[in-house]
Amino acid sequence: MSRHQLELLIEKADTAINQEDFDTLIDIYSEDAVLVIKSGMNAVGKDQIKKAFEAIAAHFEHSLEVNQAGMKILETEDTALVLAKTLVSANNQPVVERKATYVFKKDKGKGWLCVIDNSYGHDLLEENT
Amino acid sequence: MSRHQLELLIEKADTAINQEDFDTLIDIYSEDAVLVIKSGMNAVGKDQIKKAFEAIAAHFEHSLEVNQAGMKILETEDTALVLAKTLVSANNQPVVERKATYVFKKDKGKGWLCVIDNSYGHDLLEENT
Numbered sequence: 604m605s606r607h608q609l610e611l612l613i614e615k616a617d618t619a620i621n622q623e624d625f626d627t628l629i630d631i632y633s634e635d636a637v638l639v640i641k642s643g644m645n646a647v648g649k650d651q652i653k654k655a656f657e658a659i660a661a662h663f664e665h666s667l668e669v670n671q672a673g674m675k676i677l678e679t680e681d682t683a684l685v686l687a688k689t690l691v692s693a694n695n696q697p698v699v700e701r702k703a704t705y706v707f708k709k710d711k712g713k714g715w716l717c718v719i720d721n722s723y724g725h726d727l728l729e730e731n732t
Numbered sequence: 733m734s735r736h737q738l739e740l741l742i743e744k745a746d747t748a749i750n751q752e753d754f755d756t757l758i759d760i761y762s763e764d765a766v767l768v769i770k771s772g773m774n775a776v777g778k779d780q781i782k783k784a785f786e787a788i789a790a791h792f793e794h795s796l797e798v799n800q801a802g803m804k805i806l807e808t809e810d811t812a813l814v815l816a817k818t819l820v821s822a823n824n825q826p827v828v829e830r831k832a833t834y835v836f837k838k839d840k841g842k843g844w845l846c847v848i849d850n851s852y853g854h855d856l857l858e859e860n861t
Binding site: 635637639645674677679680684688702704706718719721725726 | 763765766802803804807809815817847848854856857
């Protein structure tokens, strides 16, 4: 079975995060993309998202490792919801499994771009109650 | 704090489901919307979605009751991800809490429309493994 474009794109993003290649990483986001840094704190737009990933890399002592352990893609013509089991590990923390939710939009010129990146999934609801 | 347009729209959808007012319900979906009926089975487009809700209503012996017990909205310019705790009950089953994921797109004329309706959230991943 051939792999979905979005699987390959998310793999590319994970590799870019793990290699701290933030210029490649930021190409995957739309201009007005939203990245959830933690509950109640979002980065909006490419500049803020790039700075957030730089800060996250430092926080994890440049040992962050992100991988997907399962994925489900729901897709309409130009919008897709990706539900993923995302494994996050680093030297200074044990492996954490997150139930991530990503929304992608198909740009006519650039193809799929990430518009909403919420690696916490429904945990955002738990932390707010 | 004033309520978000999408909260009001989802409340309208829940009321329409509970009253079996499927014409009102279907207005909330885009032409190419995807509704997850169960793992591996999607309804695509207004006609299929309407038929699916009619079948769901019959399955629950016309006693289905859907309510939201918590909601988080992540939003870019014209796309929004809604993470919700959705309570589903009926005469023939106990109350079930689902971690639902909904994607909405802002249409220039019609405002917010639901493009992806996945009331199962990450449970889709569990059932596929």
